[in-house]
Amino acid sequence: MLTERHVGRPRSRVDGPLKVTGRAKYAADYATNGLLHAVVVTAPIAKGRIARMDTARAEAVPGVLRVFTHENRPRTAWFDRSWQDQVGPPGSPFRPLYDDRVHFALQPAALVVAEEFEVARHAAGLVGMECEAETPETDLKRAMTEAYVPPKRRSGIAPPPKPRGDEAKAFAAAPVRLREQYGIATEFHNAMEPHATTVIWKDGELIIHDKTQGAQNSQDWVCSIFGLAKSKVRVVSPFVGGAFGSGLRPGPQLFLAVMAALSLERSVKLVLHRDHHFGLMHRPETFVTVGLGATPEGKLCSVQVEAVAATSRFEDHQEVVVNWPGLLYDVENAAFDYRLAQLDTHTPSDMRAPGAPLGMFAAESALDELAAKIGICPMELRLLNHADEDRNDGKNFTSKELRAAYQVAADRFGWRHRSPEPRSMREGQELIGWGMATGVWEAQTVKMSASILLRADGTAEVRCGTADIGTGTYTILSQIAAEELGLPLPAVNTLLNDSAYPAAQVEGGSWTAASAGTAVQLCARSLKEKLLKAARGITNSPLASATMEEVRFTGGRIVLARDPSHAVTLAACFRELGEEKIEVEETATPGLLSKMRYSSYAHAAVFAEVRVDEELGQVRVTRVVNAVAAGRILNPKTARSQILGGVVFGIGQALHEEGIPDHALGRWMNHNMAEYHLPVNADVPAVEVIFVEERDALTSPIGVKGLGEIGIVGTAAAIANAIHHATGKRLRGLPMTLDKVLPR
Amino acid sequence: MTPFAFDRAGDLPAALRAGGAPGARFLAGGTNLVDLMKYGVEAPRRLVDLGPLDGLRRVEETPDGGLRIGALVTNADCAAHPLVMERAPLLASAILHGATPQLRNMATTGGNLLQRTRCYYFYDTATACNKRAPGTGCPAREGVNRIHAILGHSEHCIATHPSDMCVALAALEAVVEVEGPGGARRIPMADFHRLPDDAPERDTTLAHGEVITAVAIPPDRFGSHHTYLKLRDRLSYAFALVSVAVGVGMEGTAIREARIALGGVAHKPWRREEAEAAMRGLAPEAAGERAAAILLEGARGFSHNAFKIELARRAIGRAVRQAASGTPQHHANKVIL
Numbered sequence A: 001m002l003t004e005r006h007v008g009r010p011r012s013r014v015d016g017p018l019k020v021t022g023r024a025k026y027a028a029d030y031a032t033n034g035l036l037h038a039v040v041v042t043a044p045i046a047k048g049r050i051a052r053m054d055t056a057r058a059e060a061v062p063g064v065l066r067v068f069t070h071e072n073r074p075r076t077a078w079f080d081r082s083w084q085d086q087v088g089p090p091g092s093p094f095r096p097l098y099d100d101r102v103h104f105a106l107q108p109a110a111l112v113v114a115e116e117f118e119v120a121r122h123a124a125g126l127v128g129m130e131c132e133a134e135t136p137e138t139d140l141k142r143a144m145t146e147a148y149v150p151p152k153r154r155s156g157i158a159p160p161p162k163p164r165g166d167e168a169k170a171f172a173a174a175p176v177r178l179r180e181q182y183g184i185a186t187e188f189h190n191a192m193e194p195h196a197t198t199v200i201w202k203d204g205e206l207i208i209h210d211k212t213q214g215a216q217n218s219q220d221w222v223c224s225i226f227g228l229a230k231s232k233v234r235v236v237s238p239f240v241g242g243a244f245g246s247g248l249r250p251g252p253q254l255f256l257a258v259m260a261a262l263s264l265e266r267s268v269k270l271v272l273h274r275d276h277h278f279g280l281m282h283r284p285e286t287f288v289t290v291g292l293g294a295t296p297e298g299k300l301c302s303v304q305v306e307a308v309a310a311t312s313r314f315e316d317h318q319e320v321v322v323n324w325p326g327l328l329y330d331v332e333n334a335a336f337d338y339r340l341a342q343l344d345t346h347t348p349s350d351m352r353a354p355g356a357p358l359g360m361f362a363a364e365s366a367l368d369e370l371a372a373k374i375g376i377c378p379m380e381l382r383l384l385n386h387a388d389e390d391r392n393d394g395k396n397f398t399s400k401e402l403r404a405a406y407q408v409a410a411d412r413f414g415w416r417h418r419s420p421e422p423r424s425m426r427e428g429q430e431l432i433g434w435g436m437a438t439g440v441w442e443a444q445t446v447k448m449s450a451s452i453l454l455r456a457d458g459t460a461e462v463r464c465g466t467a468d469i470g471t472g473t474y475t476i477l478s479q480i481a482a483e484e485l486g487l488p489l490p491a492v493n494t495l496l497n498d499s500a501y502p503a504a505q506v507e508g509g510s511w512t513a514a515s516a517g518t519a520v521q522l523c524a525r526s527l528k529e530k531l532l533k534a535a536r537g538i539t540n541s542p543l544a545s546a547t548m549e550e551v552r553f554t555g556g557r558i559v560l561a562r563d564p565s566h567a568v569t570l571a572a573c574f575r576e577l578g579e580e581k582i583e584v585e586e587t588a589t590p591g592l593l594s595k596m597r598y599s600s601y602a603h604a605a606v607f608a609e610v611r612v613d614e615e616l617g618q619v620r621v622t623r624v625v626n627a628v629a630a631g632r633i634l635n636p637k638t639a640r641s642q643i644l645g646g647v648v649f650g651i652g653q654a655l656h657e658e659g660i661p662d663h664a665l666g667r668w669m670n671h672n673m674a675e676y677h678l679p680v681n682a683d684v685p686a687v688e689v690i691f692v693e694e695r696d697a698l699t700s701p702i703g704v705k706g707l708g709e710i711g712i713v714g715t716a717a718a719i720a721n722a723i724h725h726a727t728g729k730r731l732r733g734l735p736m737t738l739d740k741v742l743p744r
Numbered sequence B: 001m002t003p004f005a006f007d008r009a010g011d012l013p014a015a016l017r018a019g020g021a022p023g024a025r026f027l028a029g030g031t032n033l034v035d036l037m038k039y040g041v042e043a044p045r046r047l048v049d050l051g052p053l054d055g056l057r058r059v060e061e062t063p064d065g066g067l068r069i070g071a072l073v074t075n076a077d078c079a080a081h082p083l084v085m086e087r088a089p090l091l092a093s094a095i096l097h098g099a100t101p102q103l104r105n106m107a108t109t110g111g112n113l114l115q116r117t118r119c120y121y122f123y124d125t126a127t128a129c130n131k132r133a134p135g136t137g138c139p140a141r142e143g144v145n146r147i148h149a150i151l152g153h154s155e156h157c158i159a160t161h162p163s164d165m166c167v168a169l170a171a172l173e174a175v176v177e178v179e180g181p182g183g184a185r186r187i188p189m190a191d192f193h194r195l196p197d198d199a200p201e202r203d204t205t206l207a208h209g210e211v212i213t214a215v216a217i218p219p220d221r222f223g224s225h226h227t228y229l230k231l232r233d234r235l236s237y238a239f240a241l242v243s244v245a246v247g248v249g250m251e252g253t254a255i256r257e258a259r260i261a262l263g264g265v266a267h268k269p270w271r272r273e274e275a276e277a278a279m280r281g282l283a284p285e286a287a288g289e290r291a292a293a294i295l296l297e298g299a300r301g302f303s304h305n306a307f308k309i310e311l312a313r314r315a316i317g318r319a320v321r322q323a324a325s326g327t328p329q330h331h332a333n334k335v336i337l
Ligand SMILES: Cc1cc2nc3c(=O)[nH]c(=O)nc-3n(C[C@H](O)[C@H](O)[C@H](O)COP(=O)(O)OP(=O)(O)OC[C@H]3O[C@@H](n4cnc5c(N)ncnc54)[C@H](O)[C@@H]3O)c2cc1C
Pocket: A674, B025, B026, B027, B028, B029, B030, B031, B032, B033, B034, B035, B050, B071, B072, B097, B098, B099, B100, B103, B106, B107, B108, B109, B110, B111, B112, B113, B114, B115, B162, B163, B164, B165, B210, B211, B212, B213, B237, B238, B239, B240
């Protein structure tokens, strides 16, 4: 019988067939008899109050059951505390239909519930609102003058590092100096699946299908707001059609759908309109100023990073923006400052690698500017300043194969053929530019539990409360369980994102593979202990004195490694135990000791080629090579997809994505997918992903660092640097649209 | 979305009768109208589906060697039709530079002519807009106007016509064939779309209840000396910031005859016969400069779109060179020739 090796092998997604055949059900795909449909009505202003609500015409439409507004909504919890969730920032969370105040454009202001979707939608158009508008502020440039250091830190977000040395003095004394401001536009997650909730109501008990990155987070939130016992609320969301962070915090659709279901004692479905997403979660517009002091040879003397990021008036959303260059580069004198400025918008939310692509676009652009100023190769500059230890925190790295990543990516890219002068490479009417940048993301682990149920017939079920938002979690957890237990991959069925499953944190921060993967490995190991014990106990057992180190689990049997003729089948173990199945649950907890002593980050080296039409400013990204060092790669196929997706995200950030505000109206004007541009196939070139060998025994027991976010970090900077190399034009504001690139 | 009555037209006279009723609108591919209905921008009381009128789904040769393209021919079928590829490759190219294959499979010749602006405010019923709600104002003037007009705008509206197809039709001097309660009419492209002046709610000179039956295209005069050049915010699936359709007749290295129209810059495809006349006898480089100078005469941008003036100037030069050298820009080739 074949040994089943799975981990580290390229494996297609185990949930792939379900997805491509349409059998995977997403939040809005559930139905039940008598399901009601809800449609949100948004406020027509960005700031002020709703003076009068006219719902009579809507309510008069046959088939409409209720129009909920702030005037008639059922009573729910109103303390901030009750509205908090696992990952929300400090502040007072937005409560839909709470009162007559309008805090941001496209704020939900009423909910129409009807027997049919079309009826609800029609009636929604008949809801009238008279508003008293106040002047909104959505211009970060203006609001920046009142930026402040957030008084309360957001938990789980590393604060700006303490200053070291004397940055101001070192900068003043530095022979080469540079200080520039960089800006990144507001971006929206725009996952394929819209935010949706289907609440199945049955005798006061709720089964909720919600678009969420954490079923238990949604369950806790609903129970806390509506004062329900956990036993009455189950959240089941096995499939999530992308989220990129927009499903970390429970969304208004969850509150509204549950509110309607409880009041009407019926099942209710609510799918947010694509446009309404543009009123809600977003990556905050951020300005980052970077000051670099260096020797004429390129050794950094000082680094200063200051950022001002947008937040709402009611919560202090915070991200790790300024820390990165002080961590990546070896510099004596460093100062960091991170401030927020309030706008009349919804609170921003984490979006793929929150903070990092912003700070790193600025820092890696500044380094490129410095390299050009000094006349040194941009990669040389980075190698020269490479940090072998984390000077922000005074710790060692668990592992850091960034040097190798630079090298292998540069080789694949052909970097040594780059002619250093801007505008020195061309083909036809296009200028060719080559740029590079570094990527970095913290390798976090969180507490997660999982269970494995193993049956006598050699099939197993893995359960964990966390989600697979399209990243491949189903596949890697199945791989880990199958490998450990010596089963074929199809024998393992992984089940996720159900509040009834073992407790887990939301899927985010690139921590899921390391954390849930470790929990699954612990489960498998504990099962193996039980099974081996049983095997030893069998009368005349061929493994009577075998230890765990001496045996292998393979092909549904336990075999003695040195003499495979000594074996016991799993079925025999089960007979010995007198059980049909056994189930174990284990919890993986982050290694506190290792956390205190070590820093752990995933790194990337991104190289990009652009071709810019010299006359018309049209930019084409024609090649990207991204070499990633992120510990052990569980599945090169799904891992590669993560990096590809990250690079595409980075291309969008570099060239396309931008919420365009009308500051007079306080409204994003391009709030639909026709006018909010994401990269399309024509914009995405061949992307080469390389995984650099990196052994890391300290981040997680399974050697994994996580991959969901590193792919985006550095990509926009590499493209900006390539555009500079092509055109000689330094663009410090994203996205770099044609009008900005167009030569004067 | 407001409830509406739905008719499937049995034949053209029936369609005309039904479509003439107040509040009635014709439905073709629905790719624009249905969106606008969902947004509450349009709320027809009655939709008259032209779908069954198979007679409008033909591409045919006219006796003079030109083409007649039925109003219901989809953009996809039109661009792939052998006669169109042979006799009006500029039209095929412009169509293929627009939207996506999925949209082109639904979008029709008639609907494309009548598609409405992509101005953000026009689509957003929470804002003012003279085109959608006459008299309410034009927030785009002071607001987000990066995609707006630089030519022919008025104090009441600065929107652009978003079509690619129509830019080619303008350069080809096509004629829109119309049937209405008052009989048949032929409207030259130059007179079909309007400038906004003080009535931006009216995009075209088509009267209520009139049906577009076909677009007639004169015989090909340019051979391979044409191009459609489109500049946009991503390399596919975005409306034009600026586009140029050119056809030229060459005599040696000089331009004998030219037709040129701009897209993305005005409330209608922008064409000036003076510009075309001025190109005659000139080498491509000089012809492009002259054409640009005349076409962009009086161009004025707003806070975010002034770049279009320079972009248009260069795009004209480039497109004229492409056309003169007989190397049309292929829609799938993202390298600008
Ligand atoms: C996301 C998106 C991107 C797009 N990108 C582009 C692009 O890049 N370039 C581009 O050129 N276009 C683009 N389009 C627009 C597309 O080309 C138009 O929506 C399409 O051509 C409209 O044709 P239709 O048949 O669907 O018209 P419909 O939506 O059916 O009708 C549009 C209007 O025409 C009227 N009408 C239709 N046929 C007739 C007729 N025979 N007689 C009288 N009235 C009629 C209708 O009453 C309606 O008012 C895009 C559209 C979308 C949604």
